[in-house]
Amino acid sequence: xxxxxxNIKKLEKRAREGTPKYKFHTGVDQEAIETFEKAYGIxxxxxxxxxxxxxxxxxxxxxxxxxxIDMTEWEPDGPxxxxxYFYALDELIEEYIDLKSENGMHGDDYxxxxxxxxxxxxxRQETIMLVSQKGLSIESPVFxxxxxxxxxxxxxxxxxxxxxxxxxxxYDGFPDIRRAPGSQFLASFIYDNKLFDxxxxxxxxxxxxxxxxxxxxxxxNNPWNYNERGTAYRYNGRRKQALADFNKSVALSDExxxxxxxxxxxxxxxxxxxxALVDLDIAVKLDPKSKLFIIGRxxxxxxxxxxxxxxxxxxxxxxxxxxxxxxxxxxxxxxRAMGKDKLAxxxxxxxxxxxx
Numbered sequence: 001x002x003x004x005x006x007n008i009k010k011l012e013k014r015a016r017e018g019t020p021k022y023k024f025h026t027g028v029d030q031e032a033i034e035t036f037e038k039a040y041g042i043x044x045x046x047x048x049x050x051x052x053x054x055x056x057x058x059x060x061x062x063x064x065x066x067x068x069i070d071m072t073e074w075e076p077d078g079p080x081x082x083x084x085y086f087y088a089l090d091e092l093i094e095e096y097i098d099l100k101s102e103n104g105m106h107g108d109d110y111x112x113x114x115x116x117x118x119x120x121x122x123x124r125q126e127t128i129m130l131v132s133q134k135g136l137s138i139e140s141p142v143f144x145x146x147x148x149x150x151x152x153x154x155x156x157x158x159x160x161x162x163x164x165x166x167x168x169x170x171y172d173g174f175p176d177i178r179r180a181p182g183s184q185f186l187a188s189f190i191y192d193n194k195l196f197d198x199x200x201x202x203x204x205x206x207x208x209x210x211x212x213x214x215x216x217x218x219x220x221n222n223p224w225n226y227n228e229r230g231t232a233y234r235y236n237g238r239r240k241q242a243l244a245d246f247n248k249s250v251a252l253s254d255e256x257x258x259x260x261x262x263x264x265x266x267x268x269x270x271x272x273x274x275x276a277l278v279d280l281d282i283a284v285k286l287d288p289k290s291k292l293f294i295i296g297r298x299x300x301x302x303x304x305x306x307x308x309x310x311x312x313x314x315x316x317x318x319x320x321x322x323x324x325x326x327x328x329x330x331x332x333x334x335x336r337a338m339g340k341d342k343l344a345x346x347x348x349x350x351x352x353x354x355x356x
Contacts, residue, residue: 005047007166012054014169021173023065023079024058028089032218036093039214041113042132045140047162048119057088060173062123084128084173085121092119093218099127102149115195116186118148119161123174129154130161131186135195143186144177154186155179208232223252227259230266239270257286261293268300276300291317295326302334310334323354 015024030053037043044052061068062082071078079085087095095118103116113132120128127148131140142158157177158164167175189195203211212229219225230245246263253259264279277300283293298313314331317324328347335344 005050005162005165007162007169008047008050008054010169011051011165015055015058020064021061022058023061024055024086025088026056027054028052028056032089035214035217036089039211039218040096041134042115042117043134044117045130045133045161047139047160047165048117048130051086051161051165052089055086057086057091059083059085060168062173080121081125082123084123084168084175086119087121092117095127099129099148103151115190116154122177128157128164129186131189131195136193141184141189143189144179145186151187152185156184156186156189205232205236209236221252223249223256223259226252227262231262234262234266239266242266255286257283257290257293260286261296264296264300268303273300273304277304291321291324291327295324295330298327298330298334302330302337305337307334307338311338323350325351325354328354 011022011024015022033044033049033052059079060083061079068079073080075081096114099116099118100114103114113134115132115134116129117132118127118129122128122144124146126144126146129143129145131143133140139160139162141156142161142164143154144157145153145155147153157179158167164175209229209232212225212232215222215225216229226245227249230242230249233239233242233245243263243266246259246266249256249259250263260279261283264276264283267273267279268276277297280293280297280300284290284297287293294313294317298310298317301307301310301313311331311334314327314334317327318331321327328351332344332347332351335341335347
């Protein structure tokens with residue numbers, strides 16, 4: 001049995017005994033933590049894992065609880081803004097996703113594991129974070145940043161999470177955070193410990209399905225997870241599962257054109273071309289400037305024999321982007337269906353030149 005970290009144990013005891021100002025949640029299920037870890041490829045530090053299974057976030061209030069009666073939690077003087085607020089798991093997942101998208105450490109095409117885990121919001125609106133244990137031989141240090149978009153602000157403030165909790169208790173919820181000269185930067189820590197995946201293999205469809213299934217378990221109302229899994233099902237030839245996921249994504253977000261586009265392509269390949277056209281037309285109406293959606297509609301129009309309308313859609317794209325390969329592929333088919341072989345060959349030759 002793993003030992004209880006002393007400061008985590010002390011914090012749990014005070015929270016359970018109803019010590020004034022100690023407001024913490026009931027611990028989260030171990031399975032939920034493991035689902036989060038597997039979904040994103042991370043490993044939580046053991047001290048933080050113990051904290052979550054026992055308390056699942058919370059705070060030590062600055063004022064007696066009665067002080068906040070007429071306030072919402074996130075008002076400037078409300079409890080979550082004016083305290084060191086530790087995220088509950090569902091909040092942690094949202095903060096992790098936001099940090100992953102806003103952090104400037106990796107480019108947009110990075111497919112490796114994002115190892116920075118935000119855990120707490122300070123009264124000065126700084127973010128306190130840990131690093132995934134995967135690949136580490138020591139407990140993750142504790143880092144802080146006042147600007148999550150700038151890695152130059154991520155600096156170490158403590159050796160490990162349990163030590164930080166000890167300071168939280170010592171200073172009655174408002175630990176003395178000191179950034180000593182020469183403090184380690186998080187970017188250097190990640191680099192020195194080789195936690196940056198440089199050679200990441202492309203995910204297979206089966207791996208995408210496994211990952212997104214975990215994400216759906218964590219966030220069952222996130223339409224993008226269903227859409228991503230549906231796309232993977234489609235590539236695997238599992239049409240019924242793909243359609244079910246695309247239907248779910250549309251049901252959850254019926255104003256997102258990309259969901260109609262993906263469902264329309266699936267139906268175009270395996271179902272009614274007229275039904276596919278309905279979806280692809282909705283996608284264009286929701287986002288009339290999207291070349292991708294216009295070409296998708298042109299493809300459906302061509303397969304339905306509505307050649308003049310298909311040609312109009314292709315030309316709408318090619319008049320602005322004369323070397324758009326996808327539009328050229330569809331227009332070539334349209335010209336051939338119209339019997340305009342010379343124009344079709346011209347498009348075919350241009351495609352060959354672009355592919356050289």
